[in-house]
Amino acid sequence: MLIDIGANLTHKDFRNDVEQVIDDAIEVGVANIIVTGSTEQNSELAIELNEVRPDYLYSTAGVHPHQANEYRSVTSKHLNVICENESVVAVGECGLDFNRNYSSKKEQLYCFEAQLDLGTSIDMPLFFHERDAHSDFLNLIKQYRANMKSGVVHCFTGQQNELEAYLDLDLHIGITGWICDERRGKHLKELVSSIPLDRLMIETDAPYLLPRSLEPRPKSNRNEPKFLPKVCETISECLDVDYDHVAEQTTNTAKRFFDI
Numbered sequence: 001m002l003i004d005i006g007a008n009l010t011h012k013d014f015r016n017d018v019e020q021v022i023d024d025a026i027e028v029g030v031a032n033i034i035v036t037g038s039t040e041q042n043s044e045l046a047i048e049l050n051e052v053r054p055d056y057l058y059s060t061a062g063v064h065p066h067q068a069n070e071y072r073s074v075t076s077k078h079l080n081v082i083c084e085n086e087s088v089v090a091v092g093e094c095g096l097d098f099n100r101n102y103s104s105k106k107e108q109l110y111c112f113e114a115q116l117d118l119g120t121s122i123d124m125p126l127f128f129h130e131r132d133a134h135s136d137f138l139n140l141i142k143q144y145r146a147n148m149k150s151g152v153v154h155c156f157t158g159q160q161n162e163l164e165a166y167l168d169l170d171l172h173i174g175i176t177g178w179i180c181d182e183r184r185g186k187h188l189k190e191l192v193s194s195i196p197l198d199r200l201m202i203e204t205d206a207p208y209l210l211p212r213s214l215e216p217r218p219k220s221n222r223n224e225p226k227f228l229p230k231v232c233e234t235i236s237e238c239l240d241v242d243y244d245h246v247a248e249q250t251t252n253t254a255k256r257f258f259d260i
């Protein structure tokens, strides 16, 4: 059994067939899905979706750095209310993304700090997004780490020194189908062995990041939780251990991390 710790099931690409998408995931052994909240609105929508499949779907509540310019002082209060729902298991995704800068650096820092404040004040795990922003991200994490319950750097795609810095702070690491990419995932194939299995979790980031090595590839190019086994398989090949071992360990890690 596997746990997909990051799937954007409130995305419009799943509007017409989300129930089928969930059934297909169950069929291939995905035991739970953590639906990613990336705006106030879709964090709320995620709760409604969780109610359709209680004890199967869980979700996070947060504002993605791309949407940081929408963050107001009242947003933290709204997220706090959303987090009171039993099916919400982490604050986020939140963090910094200087790759595209859809929001300014200043807006991103404000939005991120507000969610670090929230997560630490209500003692919930944090679900992080970091891209091309390692040093600013690390500085903030260091400030908050002592009061933080736990945190996962989702969709980690960085370098060795970045990975080490996160592990040194006792953070968890999420690996997506990025690792299945022969070219841009090559370094991850080598790095993944540096992540202790009690710190490693797996995710699809669906509908994004369809594993490149998937065969056959769906015509739509849409990624789904049912393709999570490909991520687990690729990691098990990199580590040269059984698929079942990686599945069991990453699932246990996710259960402990999200307390599900």
Ligand SMILES: [Zn+2]
Pocket: 093, 128, 129, 154, 155
């Ligand atoms: Zn992300």
